[in-house]
Amino acid sequence: MSFDLCLYLLNRNYSSWSLRPWLAMRVLKIEFETVMLIVGTPEIPDLGLPAADELMRRAGPTSKVPALHVSKRAGGEKHIIFESIAIMEYLAEDYPQLWPSDRYERAYARSLSAEMATSFGAIRNYAMNLRERREFDPKFYNEKVEKDIYRLSSIWEGLRSKAVAKDSDEGYLFGRFTALDAMYAPVMFRLRSYGLRPKIQGKHAAAYVEHMLKNEYMREWEELASHETEIIPRDELYPSTK
Numbered sequence: 003m004s005f006d007l008c009l010y011l012l013n014r015n016y017s018s019w020s021l022r023p024w025l026a027m028r029v030l031k032i033e034f035e036t037v038m039l040i041v042g043t044p045e046i047p048d049l050g051l052p053a054a055d056e057l058m059r060r061a062g063p064t065s066k067v068p069a070l071h072v073s074k075r076a077g078g079e080k081h082i083i084f085e086s087i088a089i090m091e092y093l094a095e096d097y098p099q100l101w102p103s104d105r106y107e108r109a110y111a112r113s114l115s116a117e118m119a120t121s122f123g124a125i126r127n128y129a130m131n132l133r134e135r136r137e138f139d140p141k142f143y144n145e146k147v148e149k150d151i152y153r154l155s156s157i158w159e160g161l162r163s164k165a166v167a168k169d170s171d172e173g174y175l176f177g178r179f180t181a182l183d184a185m186y187a188p189v190m191f192r193l194r195s196y197g198l199r200p201k202i203q204g205k206h207a208a209a210y211v212e213h214m215l216k217n218e219y220m221r222e223w224e225e226l227a228s229h230e231t232e233i234i235p236r237d238e239l240y241p242s243t244k
């Protein structure tokens with residue numbers, strides 16, 4: 003059966019959630035269209051304003067991105083898949099390689115994806131802002147960020163030290179790219195923007211960050227983002243108070 007896929011995104015420079023399924027879809031070489039909802043314009047200066055709320059309603063029932071609009075070419079039926087993890091699961095039905103093939107590795111990848119989606123509040127307080135390049139500033143480094151970075155380091159070090167031994171290793175957490183790598187993608191940009199890379203512990207974890215930043219589709223996202231000139235004021239705050 004043939005479907006048209008259309009992924010709704012917010013400004014690439016800032017939208018961490020938008021990046022995750024977009025990256026997964028690009029790595030899987032899925033054909034899809036994108037609809038960019040752009041904030042930071044004279045008409046829609048910031049998120050949270052009535053004009054922005056109206057724009058975001060185009061995405062779907064939660065007024066949030068990403069949202070995957072699926073239309074069945076023949077029947078004209080339309081579906082909106084929202085929430086990043088649900089989009090990953092929807093894609094994985096046609097592209098099972100999006101998760102590890104081993105049942106317990108798959109369960110672990112799903113556990114870690116859910117953890118990424120619901121935890122790590124301290125590191126997520128650093129807005130994803132691709133244009134930002136700051137030196138490490140101890141003033142904004144506290145125990146909570148340290149704890150998040152320690153947890154990320156130990157997950158990445160644990161998975162990468164195992165994967166590195168596989169003949170088929172491609173540098174990702176389970177060897178080849180999975181949805182879990184996509185879930186961590188915005189963290190890589192945050193680590194770079196705020197001078198936090200040296201805080202990652204473990205040689206495999208540190209190498210993983212560099213590998214992700216070099217991924218051709220991460221770079222494609224950055225390239226596309228580099229053409230955006232809009233400023234979303236709430237995502238320019240450091241540290242974030244939003």
Ligand SMILES: N[C@@H](CCC(=O)N[C@@H](CS)C(=O)NCC(=O)O)C(=O)O
Nearest residue numbers: 017018019020049066067068085086
């Ligand atoms: N739980 C959602 C989070 C999505 C989310 O918060 N998206 C942000 C953009 S990065 C958004 O749409 N914000 C719109 C707003 O705050 O009005 C998911 O997993 O997709």
